[in-house]
Amino acid sequence: MENFKYFMPTEVYFGKDIIQEKKELFKGLGKKAYIITYKLPGRHYSLEDVQAVLDEFGIEYRIEFGIEENPSTETVEKAAAEVRDWGADFIIGIGGGSPMDAAKAIGVLLKNPDKKGIDLYTDGTLESIPIIGIPTTAGTGSEVTGFSVLTRNDLDTKQAIKSHIFPKYAFLDAKYLMEMPLRLTCATCIDALCHCIESYISTAGSELSRSLCEIGFQYFAKSIDDMRTVIGDPERAQSKTPYTYETRENHMMVSLIGGMCNAQTGTCLPHGMSYALTHNKHIPHGLACGLLIAEYLKTFKEPQNVARVEKAVHLCGFKDLDEFADFIDMMLLLKSDITPTPEEIEEYTREFCEQKHRFARHPEPAGYEEVKRIYTNSLLNKKH
Numbered sequence: 001m002e003n004f005k006y007f008m009p010t011e012v013y014f015g016k017d018i019i020q021e022k023k024e025l026f027k028g029l030g031k032k033a034y035i036i037t038y039k040l041p042g043r044h045y046s047l048e049d050v051q052a053v054l055d056e057f058g059i060e061y062r063i064e065f066g067i068e069e070n071p072s073t074e075t076v077e078k079a080a081a082e083v084r085d086w087g088a089d090f091i092i093g094i095g096g097g098s099p100m101d102a103a104k105a106i107g108v109l110l111k112n113p114d115k116k117g118i119d120l121y122t123d124g125t126l127e128s129i130p131i132i133g134i135p136t137t138a139g140t141g142s143e144v145t146g147f148s149v150l151t152r153n154d155l156d157t158k159q160a161i162k163s164h165i166f167p168k169y170a171f172l173d174a175k176y177l178m179e180m181p182l183r184l185t186c187a188t189c190i191d192a193l194c195h196c197i198e199s200y201i202s203t204a205g206s207e208l209s210r211s212l213c214e215i216g217f218q219y220f221a222k223s224i225d226d227m228r229t230v231i232g233d234p235e236r237a238q239s240k241t242p243y244t245y246e247t248r249e250n251h252m253m254v255s256l257i258g259g260m261c262n263a264q265t266g267t268c269l270p271h272g273m274s275y276a277l278t279h280n281k282h283i284p285h286g287l288a289c290g291l292l293i294a295e296y297l298k299t300f301k302e303p304q305n306v307a308r309v310e311k312a313v314h315l316c317g318f319k320d321l322d323e324f325a326d327f328i329d330m331m332l333l334l335k336s337d338i339t340p341t342p343e344e345i346e347e348y349t350r351e352f353c354e355q356k357h358r359f360a361r362h363p364e365p366a367g368y369e370e371v372k373r374i375y376t377n378s379l380l381n382k383k384h
């Protein structure tokens with residue numbers, strides 16, 4: 001067996017009404033909490049649960065609703081400046097990746113008041129005040145990773161901050177997913193599945209992280225019948241709670257495991273290649289990864305990698321890669337034509353291949369031809 005390291009310092013609490021059950025943990029973090037979340041048209045159950053606990057213990061709090069999707073350096077800098085004098089003891093990030101990633105970056109700026117936003121990208125030694133991550137989607141896994149990805153307007157790109165900031169606690173309650181609509185469910189679930197698959201294939205994977213990925217695949221497999229039923233049933237698809245509680249729990253496990261494994265290995269080609277689609281064609285992150293994942297899995301030639309892909313596909317509940325590809329296609333639910341031109345594909349390929357580090361954990365020789373083939377077969381040779 002090869003040597004490996006596995007580092008996951010976040011305490012994970014999973015289950016129905018888990019925030020209420022573990023409320024004492026909030027008390028241990030201090031007297032002032034800064035909450036970062038987003039506004040919802042209906043009830044915000046996770047926020048209500050957090051507020052109930054904070055009120056019960058007399059913990060003062062402020063709520064920030066104004067963090068945008070893919071928060072920028074300027075946004076986290078401004079938020080930190082606004083609460084610095086007030087003196088938050090800890091931060092609670094409630095939502096998808098954006099509020100939780102923002103919470104980590106703001107936590108660093110609050111812990112290090114002399115630092116500017118730009119320092120987040122250069123100093124990997126900076127620590128944060130304690131963070132609590134509470135996911136309301138099942139995709140990003142940010143509640144169990146050290147990653148915080150921000151938008152850098154100065155470079156017109158997204159970039160992870162240099163420090164790894166793992167939340168102190170992650171509270172995962174599948175009831176917060178119940179009213180998530182079909183489209184967001186599919187996009188985030190594909191993202192979580194891609195984290196598991198890419199980590200499983202990555203050369204940075206270990207016996208331990210791959211065993212976890214295999215458990216993630218099995219939770220995904222448990223959800224596919226319900227996924228198929230909902231997509232084929234317009235009444236359920238449009239209902240307030242399209243999926244069963246069991247499906248939501250299964251997806252939350254895929255997301256949790258995807259995050260835990262992603263934290264060990266990082267992602268692979270599909271994630272790296274997806275950024276051009278999100279940036280240029282505004283395709284949501286999970287869908288952009290989903291568009292590429294099946295063709296990526298078809299590129300492998302070496303027997304041990306082909307066997308690994310086959311095992312992943314079987315554990316996910318499919319007889320072969322074609323059946324897997326059809327299922328992912330169904331989940332994409334694309335409304336508009338996102339087909340890039342052959343020239344655009346050339347451009348994405350060129351830009352991607354300039355970033356040599358993107359290939360570092362890919363287990364076979366790959367370069368321009370392979371990347372172009374994945375883009376072309378995924379986007380041009382296939383009608384979505």
Ligand SMILES: [Fe+2]
Pocket residue numbers: 140191195271285
């Ligand atoms: Fe992702």
